[in-house]
Every structure is written in structure tokens, then in C-alpha cells.
Amino acid sequence: MPIHPEIAKILATIPAPPEGPLNPAAMRAGEEVQVPPLADRTPVHHVQDTVAATAAGDVPVRIYTPEDADSYGVLVYFHGGAFFLGSLDTHDHVARALANESGYKVISVGYRLAPEAAFPAGLEDCYGVVEWVTEQAGELDWNGKDLAVAGDSSGGTFAAAVTAMAKDRGLGAISHQILFYPSLDLDFDADRYASMRENAVGYGLETAGLKPFNAFYLDSGADPSDPLVSPIKREDLSGLPKALVITAEFDPLRDEGELYAQRLRSAGVETVLSRYDGANHGFVANFSWIPEFYGALAEAGKFLRGGASQ
Template sequence: MPLHPEIAKFLAAQPAPPAGPVDPAALRADEESHVPPLAERLPLHAVENTYADGVPVRIYTPDEAERHGLLLYFHGGAFFLGSLDTHDHLARSLAEATGLKVVSVGYRRAPEHAFPAGLDDCWTAVRRAAAARERLGWDGGTFAVAGDSSGGTFAAAVAARAHDEGWDLITHQVLYYPSLDLDFDEERYASLRENAVGNGLETAGLKPFNAFYVDSGADPADPRVSPAKRADLSGLPPALVVTAECDPLRDEGEAYGRRLADAGVEAKVRRYAGAGHGFVQHFSWLPEFQGVFTETRNFLRR
């Protein structure tokens, strides 16, 4: 199936990227300029900005209930883009759809902060949320990690670290079109060739966009950087892996889901037809994709 016509129309209207090296500051400024004003965002019972041992977090409470399950959310952006604000609408939608209290994490980004600063921040936020269970009103049930794109990388890596350290509170992992293998050899996955151009994220852009992270010390052979490199996936939390048909990263996410299942982990892989990378963040309003939040809710209620 080709790329959804609304996405294709949007991409066709975008100006050509500027020539020369990728400029993090310029791309961040452009991304932040599209964040809607607060008055236009989905209203929730409460939204609070605070810190988890120095890590900025934003806590979304969906309703007046005293206790909720928890979902720790890590935004995407190739490890150097994205923020609490650019993914505010996504966190709000998750809180509303799932009924969980969502804790969105403003981790440190490359290139200013070397690996593993961002990953460590995500881990810190998860551990701090557990320590603050009474303050957060955790109901003792769901304690999930989730992320989109590079945030999915962090979610998978955090789930693996928790398992390795014998820390068993994480009940689910939700990975939206995750970047799980930072070895971008086009021969590794067919989707890197099939979806190389014309769908938004392009295969040729993967190396330069992720170079800020890799050059900061993130070795693609390290399972903390590329969770697909982890040899043993047994014992990890149940996973929902959402992929996009027209995404270069599609096949690595689906392969990871199959490996989880082969290792005895409950894993659901869901491919959205006609979707491109980033569709949950940018195009979840389209009727064909609105079900992603309901699907997430149903998975987290198991």
C-alpha cells in the first residue's frame, strides 16, 4: 500500500532541506515553533512540570481518581531532537486513552551530552517514579515504559536494564516504530531499501541524523544503543511493537518483536498500512491511525 495520501500531500508541501551539515539548533527551533499554544491542547485533570532527581519530567493525570497505573514516556527525535513540548500532545493522548498517569521524560540530548547521559536520565526517571509511588498515587498495577523512534530505543534499553538488575516493576514496554539497530547497512533489512526515499524519513538520512548520538560515544554494537544486538531477550516485559508500512525502520522493529516471541516474551507486532515513520506523533488524527491509542490501552490492560 502506498503512503497515505494526506501524509504524501504534507510531505510534498515541505521545502527542501537546507544544504550542508545537519544543524541541531535550527532543527530544534523549527520543531518547537510548531508546538500549539496551551489553550489548544487536549485538557486533562492535571499537568505538572517537576524534576526526578534533576531530570525534567512532565506528569499527566487523566482524571480525578486518587490512584492510577503509571506509564513512563520517552520522546523520539534521533537522540538530538524532541522535547517535553514537541511530544506534549502525544503524552496527553496517551493519558486520556489509557487512563494511566503518564510521566514524560525530558532527558539530555546529543550532541551536547555524551552517551549514556540520555539513557541514564530515562533510567533515573523510572527508578524515581517507583520511589515516589505514594506521591504519584501509583495503584500497584501497570508500570509501563514507552517511546517513539529513538524514545523506543530508550524504552527497550530501560526494560532490558531493569531485567538485568533484577528490578521487576516494569510490566509492559510499548515501542512505536522503534530504532533498535543503529547499524544502518542497507542489506540488513529489506525496508531500508524498499522505503529508502519519498516517505519522510529516508534511509540516507539515518546516518547523519544519528551521528550526533553515535559520535558522542554510542557504539551501535552495544545492546544499550541497539537493543536488537542483545543476545538473550528472554524474561523481558511483554511488548507492543507498532511499525509503519512505509518506514525504513519497519523491519528491524518487526524482527525484534519476532525475537521476543521466540524467547517466550508476550509480544504483539502491529503494522499500520500506509503509515510513515513518526505517524503517531504527527498523523494520529487521521481515521486510519486513530486506533493506535486504543490498541495501546488494550495492550496495557492485559
């Protein structure tokens, strides 16, 4: 099917990127201007900003409590943004929807960004918050059994990497992982995946833009051959938590996400793969106001509640 008409309208209005090097500060400021005022955001029972004291240092987090309950499953969420963009505010609407749809307490992570913070600072922040949840179980009213990680785009990179770190470091608490159109192979050879060629131009994220957008992270010391940078390069995926992988039809990163899901299944990991036709990269963060694309958030909630099927 063609790209969704509402997405097509917006893509047609996006100007060509300015020539010259990317300016992280200006791009971040442009994102923040688009954050809706608090009064216009989806209501959640309780929202709290706090700091998680982790082995990596103090990490800002925002905690979304969906309802009054004695205990909760907890979802730790990592926002996208090519490792140098995004914030607690730019993805606040995603975290709110995930809390309401899942019934989990959602903890959104304000991890350190490149280029100011070199690899693996942001990744260690994300892992540290997961570890902090297990240490603060009583204060967070964690039920002790349901602990999920989720992320979109580069946040999906972190979510996949954190599950591997947890397995390797003996932290067995993570029960679920949700990867929204994840970036899993930071070797951006356009011939590596068919979707890199099929969706190279005209759908928002373009194949030619992958290297410059991720350069801040890679230039900070992130090696694309490292499985913590490119999770698809991990040889043994067995023993990882059950997974929901959501991809978009018109996304250069579509095929690596779908290959990762297939490899998880082959390794014996219970995995749900769901492709959203007519969607482009970033659709959960950018187009969840379109009912059929909000369905990805509802699907994530169903998966966490135990109702999703392969």
C-alpha cells in the first residue's frame, strides 16, 4: 500500500535539510518548541520527575503511574533521536500512552546524549535505571516479576543492548522487550538490506542521512561492530526476554528489525513481529494521532498484559 495520506501531506511540507554540519543545540531547540503544553497532553493518573541514583551517576527520569494499585509491572522506556536528540519532553506523549495502555508504571529515561557524552555513557544510564528499578522495588511498588524495556529508533538500540547487558551481567529481572522500528545495525551499508534501497528517499528518514545523523554517536567511540552498538551482531540471542518488534513499511531500517525478530525466534525467544503498512520511520512518536498507528501503542500494551500472539 502507499504511504498513509496524512503522512504524505506532512512529508511534502518538510524542507530539504540545510547544507553543512548538523547543529545539535539548534535541532534540540527546534524539537522542544513542538512539545505541546501540559494541559494538552493525554491525562495519566500521576506523573513525577525524579532522579535515579545509578552506578553511572544520577539519571533524570519521569515516572508515569497509570492508576491506583498495590503493585505494578514496570516499563523502562528509552526515547529515540539518533543518540543526540530527544528528551523526556519530546517523547512524553509516548510514555503516557504506554502507561495507559499497559497498566504498567512507566519510567522514561533522560539519558546523556552524544556528542557531549561519549559512548557508552547513554547506554550505561539506561542500564543503570533498569538496575535501579530492581533496587528500589519497594518504593516503586514493582510487582517483582514484570519488568520491561522499550525504545523507539535509537532508543530501540538501547533497549536491545540493555537486555543483552542484563543477561551477561547476571541481572535476570527483565521479562519483556519492545522495539519500535529499532536501529540494530549501525553499519549503514546501503546494500546490506533491501529496505535501505527501497525506502532510500522520500519517506522522512533517508538512507543517505543515516551516517550524518548517527555520526555524533559513532564519533564518540561507538564501534558499529560492537554488539552493544549494533545488537544484530550479537551471535547468541538465546535467553533474552520475550520480544515485540514493530516495524514500518516505508522505513530504511525495516529489514534489520525484521531480521532481528527472526533471529530471536530462531534462538528460541518468544517473539512477536508486527509491520505497520503505510507507516514510515518514527510513526509511533510522530503519527500516533492517526488511529491505525496508535494501534502500535495499544499492541504494546496488549503484549505487556499478556494478550499478544505470534
